[in-house]
Amino acid sequence: MLFALLNEVAIIEHLARHRLEKVLPDGLRMSHFVVLTHLARMGDGRSPARIARAVQVERPAMTNTIQRLEARGLVLVAADPVDRRVKRVYLTPAGRRLRDQAVAAAIASVAPIARDISDDDVTAALPLLRRLRIALDEARDAEDPVPEV
Numbered sequence: 001m002l003f004a005l006l007n008e009v010a011i012i013e014h015l016a017r018h019r020l021e022k023v024l025p026d027g028l029r030m031s032h033f034v035v036l037t038h039l040a041r042m043g044d045g046r047s048p049a050r051i052a053r054a055v056q057v058e059r060p061a062m063t064n065t066i067q068r069l070e071a072r073g074l075v076l077v078a079a080d081p082v083d084r085r086v087k088r089v090y091l092t093p094a095g096r097r098l099r100d101q102a103v104a105a106a107i108a109s110v111a112p113i114a115r116d117i118s119d120d121d122v123t124a125a126l127p128l129l130r131r132l133r134i135a136l137d138e139a140r141d142a143e144d145p146v147p148e149v
Contacts, residue, residue, distance in 0.1 A: 016106075017030060019106075020102075020109065022109070023106065025102055028102055032065060033099065035051060036075075036091065036098065036099035036102075037103075039075070044089070044090040045090060047080075047087060047089070048066055049062075051089060073092055073094050073095075074091075075090060075092060078090065
């Protein structure tokens, strides 16, 4: 049964990602949206290495994505105040606005096809999905621990 659940989640992710890519505003790419959303959800001041780990991409790819976001004024990269060798990434107000526009576009894109899914359905599903995500995060961290940079 767990495989069936994971399979459904994977299919939903694929379909939703494809749909979202079509409506992302202002030339935003999916990789950019993922980073902006991660910073909005988890908070500012994450290192590029931690962001790369969280979104499961290689560090060079993350460096490229962050550089592109910084060039557009959507994030700010600054030295860590304690260890100047470490970089920290901060969401700018423009980045937050563009991310919010993308979320609004995603909701508008999905709303017509999800009209039979009530808020109660979503509320009931979220705890299970969050527990599953947490378990997968913890398993990843246990299998391949990284320092808190």
